[in-house]
Amino acid sequence: MVESVNPPHRLLMGPGPINADPRVLRVMGAPLLGQFDPVFREYMKQASALYRGVFQTRNRWTLLVDGTARAAIEAALVSLIEPGDRVLVPVFGRFGHLKVEIAKRCGAEVRALETGWGTVFAPETLEKAIREFKPKLVAVSHGDTSTTMAQPLSELGHFCRDNDAILYVDATATLGGMDLRTDAWQLDVVSAGLQKCLGGPPGSAPLTLNERAEKIIQRRKHTEEGLREMGQRDGDGPVIRSNYFDLAMIMDYWSDKALNHHTEATTMLYAAHECARIVLEEGLEKAFARHARASKALVAGLSAMGLKLYGDQAHKMPNVTGVYIPQGIDGEAVRRTLLEQHNIEIGTSFGPLRGRIWRIGTMGYNARADAVEQTLRALETVLSQQKLKVPRGAAVDAALSVYR
Numbered sequence: 001m002v003e004s005v006n007p008p009h010r011l012l013m014g015p016g017p018i019n020a021d022p023r024v025l026r027v028m029g030a031p032l033l034g035q036f037d038p039v040f041r042e043y044m045k046q047a048s049a050l051y052r053g054v055f056q057t058r059n060r061w062t063l064l065v066d067g068t069a070r071a072a073i074e075a076a077l078v079s080l081i082e083p084g085d086r087v088l089v090p091v092f093g094r095f096g097h098l099k100v101e102i103a104k105r106c107g108a109e110v111r112a113l114e115t116g117w118g119t120v121f122a123p124e125t126l127e128k129a130i131r132e133f134k135p136k137l138v139a140v141s142h143g144d145t146s147t148t149m150a151q152p153l154s155e156l157g158h159f160c161r162d163n164d165a166i167l168y169v170d171a172t173a174t175l176g177g178m179d180l181r182t183d184a185w186q187l188d189v190v191s192a193g194l195q196k197c198l199g200g201p202p203g204s205a206p207l208t209l210n211e212r213a214e215k216i217i218q219r220r221k222h223t224e225e226g227l228r229e230m231g232q233r234d235g236d237g238p239v240i241r242s243n244y245f246d247l248a249m250i251m252d253y254w255s256d257k258a259l260n261h262h263t264e265a266t267t268m269l270y271a272a273h274e275c276a277r278i279v280l281e282e283g284l285e286k287a288f289a290r291h292a293r294a295s296k297a298l299v300a301g302l303s304a305m306g307l308k309l310y311g312d313q314a315h316k317m318p319n320v321t322g323v324y325i326p327q328g329i330d331g332e333a334v335r336r337t338l339l340e341q342h343n344i345e346i347g348t349s350f351g352p353l354r355g356r357i358w359r360i361g362t363m364g365y366n367a368r369a370d371a372v373e374q375t376l377r378a379l380e381t382v383l384s385q386q387k388l389k390v391p392r393g394a395a396v397d398a399a400l401s402v403y404r
């Protein structure tokens with residue numbers, strides 16, 4: 001027989017997953033309940049209310065999609081897009097391409113608007129593209145962990161309303177770590193994952209949608225045979241092409257009707273519930289400030305080591321930092337040594353950035369002074385071992401001066 005899993009205690013300082021808050025892991029050991037147990041239904045209601053707070057919304061439909069963040073992206077897109085619909089995707093990194101790919105699978109006519117990696121779009125560029133292409137849906141990332149950039153969104157909702165488009169925002173990498181005002185910015189559908197700024201494990205994807213989105217989804221509602229009751233009528237729109245990610249069915253399941261759909265991932269609901277409690281208990285403003293400070297400290301430390309930061313710093317996410325791998329240094333060897341000798345994970349990169357930058361996260365539970373300090377100290381040691389001239393002690397001093 002193989003042994004039980006007994007993983008090493010790593011400090012996860014990549015772009016996610018990060019270490020879950022121990023409070024979240026504790027609730028995950030709570031006893032399972034059936035999904036129609038009144039106690040469990042009460043936890044579902046509480047989770048909806050808690051995530052209204054986190055998403056800064058009054059949306060009735062604020063729920064959890066079971067699966068990683070991508071599950072909620074797919075649920076939103078497959079439930080909103082009908083074959084032939086026009087979809088505009090501003091692409092500023094890998095996760096823009098992901099939305100292009102999912103929208104195409106949904107049968108959309110997709111226009112990908114691209115900007116160089118490490119940059120974001122000017123609001124006027126997005127407005128012009130929406131006016132010209134007239135999409136039914138605009139699907140955009142708030143923060144793209146692949147490039148570490150965050151797209152300003154405060155005006156986009158208004159451009160979409162003016163042009164009769166629905167706006168979907170993938171806030172996987174930013175929810176809980178960066179200001180995101182669902183209602184005030186007129187974002188129609190927003191989704192996230194737990195494993196980044198919310199300080200939980202991957203496997204549950206919070207999502208919120210407003211009445212504009214609900215109207216489209218309800219028109220496509222089809223109740224499964226076997227659950228249909230006498231006299232019940234389906235919507236007159238085309239059926240949603242996924243059963244698991246059918247938001248009309250998931251909404252029925254979360255509603256007081258509690259219509260059966262999937263078996264709830266009970267333990268993940270407990271985790272999501274606790275993640276939201278932690279963020280709201282701290283207060284959104286304080287959580288955003290904690291992320292910004294950790295990022296500032298990390299940036300100060302990396303700069304003091306003489307390393308060069310990646311991308312447009314004015315639009316960098318406050319929770320992931322891209323830093324160039326210095327000339328002559330084997331980036332993967334550094335990551336391996338950090339992991340094996342220091343138990344610290346930092347991120348590699350994809351596509352055009354592969355082998356060029358490391359990505360270091362300071363998010364959720366790990367947006368803390370001691371985590372930043374430990375990472376900088378270990379990186380300095382490993383780079384010195386690789387014969388890079390780094391001023392010893394300068395990085396930690398610079399980072400700690402941000403906290404002082």
Ligand SMILES: Cc1ncc(COP(=O)(O)O)c(C=O)c1O
Pocket residue numbers: 015016068069070071095141143144145146170171172173193202
């Ligand atoms: C912006 C963004 N969207 C989507 C995802 C995919 O999330 P998951 O791997 O949880 O499905 C990520 C993960 O890094 C992300 O950063």
